[in-house]
Amino acid sequence: MNEEKLEQELRDCFHAETKIIEPTSDWWDRNISQVTGQNKRTRWFGFKPRKRLAWALVPLIVLLVGGTVYAASPLIEGIFDNFFGQQIEQTGLVQDMDMSQTITGVTVRLERAYADSNVVLIGYSAGLTDNLNIPAIATLTTADGQVLDGMMGVGELHTAGLGIFNSASCFSFDASKITGSPSELSLTLKIEYARFQADNSDEINHKPIGPFIFNFHLPFHAGKIIDINRTIESAGVPVTLEKVVISPYETRAVFQILPSEKVQDELVPVVSMVLPSGVSVDAGSSFSLDPEHQTFFTGDYTGEHGAGTLTLKEMVFRASSGGVQRLSGPWVFLFSIP
Amino acid sequence: MIEPEEAELIRRCQARDKDAFRLLVENYRKVMFGTAYLMTKDRGLAEDALQDALVQMWKHLPSLRQGVSLKAWLVRIVVNEVNRQRRKKRVLTVPLEYAPEIVDDCDDAVTMMIRNEDHQNLRQAMEQLPLEIKETVILRYFSDLTVPEIAAVMKKPEGTIKSRLNRALIRLNEILSNSETIENRR
Numbered sequence: 001m002n003e004e005k006l007e008q009e010l011r012d013c014f015h016a017e018t019k020i021i022e023p024t025s026d027w028w029d030r031n032i033s034q035v036t037g038q039n040k041r042t043r044w045f046g047f048k049p050r051k052r053l054a055w056a057l058v059p060l061i062v063l064l065v066g067g068t069v070y071a072a073s074p075l076i077e078g079i080f081d082n083f084f085g086q087q088i089e090q091t092g093l094v095q096d097m098d099m100s101q102t103i104t105g106v107t108v109r110l111e112r113a114y115a116d117s118n119v120v121l122i123g124y125s126a127g128l129t130d131n132l133n134i135p136a137i138a139t140l141t142t143a144d145g146q147v148l149d150g151m152m153g154v155g156e157l158h159t160a161g162l163g164i165f166n167s168a169s170c171f172s173f174d175a176s177k178i179t180g181s182p183s184e185l186s187l188t189l190k191i192e193y194a195r196f197q198a199d200n201s202d203e204i205n206h207k208p209i210g211p212f213i214f215n216f217h218l219p220f221h222a223g224k225i226i227d228i229n230r231t232i233e234s235a236g237v238p239v240t241l242e243k244v245v246i247s248p249y250e251t252r253a254v255f256q257i258l259p260s261e262k263v264q265d266e267l268v269p270v271v272s273m274v275l276p277s278g279v280s281v282d283a284g285s286s287f288s289l290d291p292e293h294q295t296f297f298t299g300d301y302t303g304e305h306g307a308g309t310l311t312l313k314e315m316v317f318r319a320s321s322g323g324v325q326r327l328s329g330p331w332v333f334l335f336s337i338p
Numbered sequence: 339m340i341e342p343e344e345a346e347l348i349r350r351c352q353a354r355d356k357d358a359f360r361l362l363v364e365n366y367r368k369v370m371f372g373t374a375y376l377m378t379k380d381r382g383l384a385e386d387a388l389q390d391a392l393v394q395m396w397k398h399l400p401s402l403r404q405g406v407s408l409k410a411w412l413v414r415i416v417v418n419e420v421n422r423q424r425r426k427k428r429v430l431t432v433p434l435e436y437a438p439e440i441v442d443d444c445d446d447a448v449t450m451m452i453r454n455e456d457h458q459n460l461r462q463a464m465e466q467l468p469l470e471i472k473e474t475v476i477l478r479y480f481s482d483l484t485v486p487e488i489a490a491v492m493k494k495p496e497g498t499i500k501s502r503l504n505r506a507l508i509r510l511n512e513i514l515s516n517s518e519t520i521e522n523r524r
Contacts (some may be wrong), residue, residue: 003507003512007479010510013457013464014480018372021381023388030368035392184524270353284400286354316353 088114088121091300093221093248101212108191108212112170115185116221116247118146120173122189140173143186148173176245176252181222189214223247223302226335234329239312242292242331246304253283253299253310258291267317271295276337278304304337342410352400359396366409369481370416376476377420387419394419410487413477417491463513467506474502 001009081120088094093114100109112123120140140148149170178185193209232239240256255269271283283295314332344365350358363370370391374384394415402411464472470492477488485503489496 001511003465006507008509009457009460010475010479013460014372014376014476016457018368018480019374021369021371021375021384023371023385027385028364031389031392032356032363034362035396036359270356282352282400284397314353316350316355 088249091248093219094121094123095218097214097216099214099216101214103181103212104209106193106209108193108210110189110214110216111168113187113216113218114221114249115175115178115218116249117178117186117223117225117245118175118247118252119151119180119249120175120185120187120218121249122173122188123168123170124191125168126193138169138171139190140171141188141190142178146177148172148175150178180222182220185218185220187216188216189216208282221248224337226337228333230333230336232331232333234331235327237315237327237329239329239331241310241335244308244310244335246301246337248300249301250299251301253295253297255293255295256291257293257314257315267293267315269293269295270313271314272311272313273297273312274309275301275304276308277304306337308335309333310335348399348402348408351396356460359399362408363392363395363412364414369409369410373413373476373481374416374420374479377417377473378423383420383423387423388440390422391416396420407483407487409481410483410490413481413483413487414491417473417477459514460510463510466513467509471502471506471509474499475506478503 028334032150095113097110100107103109107127107278108124109126110122110124112121114121122140123133138150140150142148149290151174191210191212191214193212226244226246228241228243231238233239237260238258242254242256245252245254251273253271257267257269268286269283271286273283274280279301281297281299281301286293286295310333312329312333314329315327317325317327344362347358347426348363351362371384371388374387374391375381378384378387391412398415428511453466464475474488474492477483477491478485483491485496485499487501493497
């Protein structure tokens with residue numbers, strides 16, 4: 001067969017093979033919504049038994065890996081690295097914890113933790129023994145009883161041999177409720193697992209396991225909290241920059257933008273920051289809970305000193321007609337980093 | 339090159355516009371899922387990889403540089419996630435009584451693949467190629483990436499990619515010729 005014909009055969013062959021296996025619209029929509037639906041409820045990525053297959057297998061599932069034993073710590077480090085920023089691992093600020101607890105045959109090991117003025121990150125592994133388990137709830141409480149809001153959860157399940165740590169999970173919690181600059185935090189982590197348990201019907205019961213409770217102390221990397229409380233009006237819309245929090249994990253800018261006729265639902269502020277060193281960085285993500293809007297800049301800028309600028313370039317929001325509208329500013333805030 | 343409409347969608351994505359993200363990735367749904375499927379030959383693994391890839395795309399779109407081919411960037415993330423899934427080495431063994439259920443659950447693609455005799459020999463020949471060469475062929479002839487784009491995805495020099503493609507075509511021709519000879523002898 002000549003080269004050109006073979007190339008065309010390959011194209012045809014691949015297209016024939018993939019023609020009928022596109023993901024369903026339901027699957028696609030659900031996943032896009034999950035990916036973009038960043039909010040402050042606990043989210044769970046990567047830990048997803050395949051739906052029909054998983055349901056069918058849950059009663060008698062056997063999980064095996066061909067002779068390979070996975071250590072849990074690399075899993076945890078991988079998740080920290082992939083989802084919570086390499087700079088945290090690279091600077092060695094993440095604390096090894098190595099605390100474990102076993103309840104009804106399930107062992108949970110608190111492995112890695114980190115705290116600063118923006119986030120508390122928790123990484124733990126679990127040995128999932130006889131059934132497929134999923135993490136249900138992870139709650140983090142400070143010594144003075146403040147329950148920190150969960151921001152995001154990620155996890156990986158490895159089908160390792162029975163009784164070893166074959167799953168790893170990381171959660172991030174919003175640390176903005178922590179006041180002052182304590183040198184360390186006293187925290188209580190509560191984890192509750194659900195175990196799939198089949199009865200004679202088609203239903204699967206979720207029998208809770210736990211709670212696994214860990215009390216521990218964690219170094220607190222305060223970073224720099226810069227209170228600003230300055231209001232600037234542009235395009236007829238007043239915007240208040242409340243504060244900028246620079247921590248090793250990220251920099252967070254907190255705005256107040258009151259809803260008005262001009263600015264409507266699902267507002268996303270487009271923000272950039274110029275640091276004293278001249279480095280310019282765009283906000284990587286944002287979170288809005290009217291009227292408060294937070295934008296997040298990935299990277300450790302705690303070493304910066306001097307005058308910086310935060311520019312809210314424009315606001316993107318959903319108009320009452322349903323379309324996306326934009327309102328250009330800019331709203332420019334000067335601030336000083338001590 | 340990124341088309342102006344895509345550039346606008348990317349800009350909106352970078353402003354965390356969810357609708358824009360939906361529109362942007364929708365255009366590449368087929369190539370992303372198809373690439374994952376051809377690499378894994380398993381619908382479930384392909385879905386796992388694509389799901390994680392979508393998370394990475396949403397997370398890293400703000401850092402997408404101008405002038406980068408969007409399709410190559412998206413496929414690169416999919417390939418990375420497929421390789422990450424592979425490292426998990428997920429193997430499920432199940433009681434036999436559940437086997438029919440699983441066969442039902444497996445996609446019709448497997449059945450169709452067997453039925454489609456026109457391409458069966460070529461598919462079998464593909465399976466005899468070393469993994470990295472097979473993946474290079476998938477990226478070239480299914481994902482329709484250029485040699486420089488494949489080099490970027492696979493983190494190899496362009497010369498290596500050209501050589502892999504050349505070797506793949508020669509080897510496939512050899513395998514197909516041999517199978518034809520065997521068929522003729524019968």
